[in-house]
Amino acid sequence: MKIVRTVEEVRQAVRTWKAEGKTIGLVPTMGYLHEGHKSLIDRAVAENDHVVVSIFVNPIQFGPAEDLETYPRDLEKDSELCQTAGASLIFHPDPSQMYSPTFSSFINMSTLTGGLCGKTRPSHFQGVCTVVGKLFNIVEPNKAYFGQKDAQQLAVIRHMVEDLNFNLEIVGCPIVREADGLAKSSRNSYLSKDERKAALVLSQSLAIAQKMINEGERDTGKLTLAMTKHIENEPLAKIDYIEFVDWKTLEPVGLIDRPVLNAIAVYIGKTRLIDNHIYE
Amino acid sequence: MKIVRTVEEVRQAVRTWKAEGKTIGLVPTMGYLHEGHKSLIDRAVAENDHVVVSIFVNPIQFGPAEDLETYPRDLEKDSELCQTAGASLIFHPDPSQMYSPTFSSFINMSTLTGGLCGKTRPSHFQGVCTVVGKLFNIVEPNKAYFGQKDAQQLAVIRHMVEDLNFNLEIVGCPIVREADGLAKSSRNSYLSKDERKAALVLSQSLAIAQKMINEGERDTGKLTLAMTKHIENEPLAKIDYIEFVDWKTLEPVGLIDRPVLNAIAVYIGKTRLIDNHIYE
Numbered sequence: 001m002k003i004v005r006t007v008e009e010v011r012q013a014v015r016t017w018k019a020e021g022k023t024i025g026l027v028p029t030m031g032y033l034h035e036g037h038k039s040l041i042d043r044a045v046a047e048n049d050h051v052v053v054s055i056f057v058n059p060i061q062f063g064p065a066e067d068l069e070t071y072p073r074d075l076e077k078d079s080e081l082c083q084t085a086g087a088s089l090i091f092h093p094d095p096s097q098m099y100s101p102t103f104s105s106f107i108n109m110s111t112l113t114g115g116l117c118g119k120t121r122p123s124h125f126q127g128v129c130t131v132v133g134k135l136f137n138i139v140e141p142n143k144a145y146f147g148q149k150d151a152q153q154l155a156v157i158r159h160m161v162e163d164l165n166f167n168l169e170i171v172g173c174p175i176v177r178e179a180d181g182l183a184k185s186s187r188n189s190y191l192s193k194d195e196r197k198a199a200l201v202l203s204q205s206l207a208i209a210q211k212m213i214n215e216g217e218r219d220t221g222k223l224t225l226a227m228t229k230h231i232e233n234e235p236l237a238k239i240d241y242i243e244f245v246d247w248k249t250l251e252p253v254g255l256i257d258r259p260v261l262n263a264i265a266v267y268i269g270k271t272r273l274i275d276n277h278i279y280e
Numbered sequence: 281m282k283i284v285r286t287v288e289e290v291r292q293a294v295r296t297w298k299a300e301g302k303t304i305g306l307v308p309t310m311g312y313l314h315e316g317h318k319s320l321i322d323r324a325v326a327e328n329d330h331v332v333v334s335i336f337v338n339p340i341q342f343g344p345a346e347d348l349e350t351y352p353r354d355l356e357k358d359s360e361l362c363q364t365a366g367a368s369l370i371f372h373p374d375p376s377q378m379y380s381p382t383f384s385s386f387i388n389m390s391t392l393t394g395g396l397c398g399k400t401r402p403s404h405f406q407g408v409c410t411v412v413g414k415l416f417n418i419v420e421p422n423k424a425y426f427g428q429k430d431a432q433q434l435a436v437i438r439h440m441v442e443d444l445n446f447n448l449e450i451v452g453c454p455i456v457r458e459a460d461g462l463a464k465s466s467r468n469s470y471l472s473k474d475e476r477k478a479a480l481v482l483s484q485s486l487a488i489a490q491k492m493i494n495e496g497e498r499d500t501g502k503l504t505l506a507m508t509k510h511i512e513n514e515p516l517a518k519i520d521y522i523e524f525v526d527w528k529t530l531e532p533v534g535l536i537d538r539p540v541l542n543a544i545a546v547y548i549g550k551t552r553l554i555d556n557h558i559y560e
Contacts, residue, residue, distance in 0.1 A: 007445060102529070104391040105409070105443035111384040129385070130444070137445040163385035164410075165287060165417040249382070 001083045003075075003090040007138050010052065010091050014140055022049035026141035026168075028132060031055040031092075032072040032186040033081045036176040040145040041085040043173055050088040052139050053078075059095055061127025072189050091139070098134065107133045112159055112250045116152045116243055116263050117274065128153055129160050136166050143169045147176075149183050151261050151276045155250055175275070177203065183275045190271040198236035199268045202275040205230045205242070209262055210277060218256045220244035231266060240265035240272060247278055281363045283355075283370040287418050290332065290371050294420055302329035306421035306448075308412055311335040311372075312352040312466040313361045316456040320425040321365040323453055330368040332419050333358075339375055341407025352469050371419070378414065387413045392439055392530045396432045396523055396543050397554065408433055409440050416446050424448055429455045429463050431541050431556045435530055455555070457483065463555045470551040478516035479548045482555040485510045485522070489542055490557060498536045500524035511546060520545035520552060527558055 004010060017024055025044030029037050033055075044051040055078055062068035075092065082090055106126050112118075113125035136144065146154045154172045161170055176184045181203035182196075191199055205227040212223055227242050245252050247259040256279055263276040284290060297304055305324030309317050313335075324331040335358055342348035355372060362370055386406050392398075393405035416424065426434045434452045441450055456464045461483035462476075471479055485507040492503055507522050525532050527539040536559055543556040 011447070100442070102391070102439075103443050105387060105389050105440045107385060107444075108388055109385050111382070134443075134445045137447055140447060159382075160385045162380070163383050163414075164387075165414045167291070167417055167420060 001079070001087055001089065003079060003092055005091075005093055006097055007093070010089070010138050013050075013052075013089055017050050018140070023143075024048055024139060024141045025051045026135060026139045026144040027051065027053045027087075028135050028144065028146070029053060029055055030057045030071065030186065031078050032074055032189070033078045034176075034184045034186065036147050036149060036184040038081060038085055039176050040147060040173050041082060041087055043171065044143070044145050045086040047143060047171075048141075051086065052089045052091055052141065053082045053087045054091040054093075054135055054139070056091070056093055056098065056131070058098075058127055058131040060099070060130060061124050063121055063123065066121075067187075067190075072186055091135075098131065106130045107160060107164070109156060109160060109163075112152070112156050115245065115250055115252070116241060117265060118152070120240060120265075125153070125156050129156065132157055133160070133164070133166070136168060141168055143171050145171045145173055148172050148278065149175045149185070149274070149276070151263055151278065152250060155247070155261075181207070183273075185273060187271055187273060191268060195236055195269045195271065198234050199273055201231045201234045201237050202264060202266055202273055205264065206262060206275060206277045213256055213279065220252075220254055220256065220260075223256075223262075227264070231264075236268055238267040240267060247280075281359070281367055281369065283359060283372055285371075285373055286377055287373070290369070290418050293330075293332075293369055297330050298420070303423075304328055304419060304421045305331045306415060306419045306424040307331065307333045307367075308415050308424065308426070309333060309335055310337045310351065310466065311358050312354055312469070313358045314456075314464045314466060316427050316429060316464040318361060318365055319456050320427060320453050321362060321367055323451065324423070324425050325366040327423060327451075328421075331366065332369045332371055332421065333362045333367045334371040334373075334415050334419070336371070336373055336378065336411070338378075338407055338411040340379070340410060341404050343401055343403065346401075347467075347470075352466055371415075378411065386410045387440060387444070389436060389440060389443075392432070392436050395525065395530055395532070396521060397545060398432070400520060400545075405433070405436050409436065412437055413440070413444070413446070416441075416448060421448050423451050425451045425453055427455065428452050428558065429465070429554070429556070431543055431558065432530060435527070435541075461487070463553075465553060467551055467553060471548060475516055475549045475551065478514050479553055481511045481514045481517050482544060482546055482553055485544065486542060486555060486557045493536055493559065500532075500534055500536065500540075503536075503542075507544070511544075516548055518547040520547060527560075 025048030027040045107129035158170050209223045242264045247261045260279045265274045305328030307320045387409035438450050489503045522544045527541045540559045545554045
């Protein structure tokens with residue numbers, strides 16, 4: 001496995017592989033890889049001849065008050081994980097390699113990005129779409145792998161690929177959880193011991209809604225109320241949003257009568273965590 | 281030569297060609313092809329194994345008061361020209377093939393697009409970047425050909441390719457002119473006999489600036505004044521803009537002391553024409 005830092009080095013590897021008729025899987029990440037990322041890489045390795053893992057903390061998807069500077073990084077551990085999982089290449093560019101001083105082209109989406117995380121992170125999805133579009137053009141993969149944990153991101157990327165005719169398949173992969181239910185996230189490393197315990201309200205509240213839906217409840221107002229109550233019982237937790245939205249358009253729904261995404265964002269202390277469940 | 285209307289048919293042809301190791305040139309057009317387009321296709325045929333000409337009057341690059349409905353169309357004549365020139369494929373999609381009802385992804389540029397034609401056509405370059413990005417993803421060409429007549433468009437596309445890492449080469453081709461100097465344009469078909477004569481003020485005023493520069497003038501204020509005077513002498517002409525800008529950043533310059541684009545837009549009656557000269 002090679003670690004490269006320039007677009008040209010990725011292109012060289014890709015040219016060689018394409019000339020040999022090999023298929024390429026791309027796993028775009030911000031690094032500090034955990035079991036969730038590993039599940040994406042495993043799937044990509046199973047489905048492609050070569051797998052490129054990009055590790056890039058993308059500055060333009062962070063807001064001015066967000067955790068760009070403190071976002072956790074550990075290239076050595078990440079490399080080991082990628083190597084063990086069977087990746088062929090890590091693309092780990094400097095920000096200046098991705099964004100020249102005159103950089104000014106962005107991919108925007110006028111739907112899907114205004115609600116959920118887009119409400120409090122107004123330029124986040126522009127940053128995500130732009131960097132992912134760049135990575136697609138650099139790696140030219142057959143398939144690209146995204147975790148369902150970032151469900152809005154997955155829906156946005158799928159929509160971008162459809163709209164702009166990127167010639168690849170987007171593969172969404174299930175959320176990977178800790179034994180006690182907490183969704184794996186690089187940002188879990190921010191949590192103190194007490195916060196780590198409090199963070200369970202996210203998966204617990206999703207489970208409460210699931211149980212109610214299994215028992216026949218369809219009214220998203222009632223479901224939201226039950227989830228809100230559970231989270232508000234936890235003093236360290238502060239709700240950013242609890243939403244039930246159409247899983248294709250991301251528009252809020254009043255009833256569970258189609259594929260629905262139940263997505264939540266909750267501050268645990270200063271750390272903002274997200275989790276979700278999709279009703280197909 | 282085949283004429284196809286769907287993305288999938290283009291992809292099939294491209295897959296076959298790529299599997300055979302062939303190179304592909306793309307000439308994106310809005311149709312009603314003239315000698316200017318022909319020069320692009322000729323160059324593409326000379327430099328690639330296969331040439332795709334896209335013929336698509338792109339609705340999203342027209343403003344609400346612009347000539348989308350009346351823009352001239354003649355697929356039969358266009359097909360003959362492409363066939364004769366040696367193109368392999370015409371891609372002639374319906375608008376619905378390019379823009380689904382839920383379409384909402386756009387490529388934007390925060391520099392280069394605000395001045396010149398962008399001043400009076402605020403969403404024009406968003407429309408151009410978006411459709412050209414889509415065409416790049418559909419055809420996946422090795423090279424794409426654009427006329428220097430649309431100089432701002434050429435600069436914008438080059439910048440987009442650089443910023444978003446599209447894996448292809450942009451080839452800019454010289455302006456093709458009528459015998460009397462008028463730059464070839466599909467919109468010339470709008471001109472009455474008198475307007476056709478009046479339209480010569482565009483190329484004439486560019487020639488006046490060229491002569492002054494050859495004789496040592498470097499002050500763009502003085503050059504602009506001389507051009508303005510010449511055009512204002514023609515009662516059918518109304519100046520939209522006369523500009524001297526840096527040929528890379530498209531920022532206005534006071535002196536001809538680097539590569540400079542001298543670009544003009546002039547209404548002849550109701551028809552808006554553009555022309556330019558580049559000082560390398």
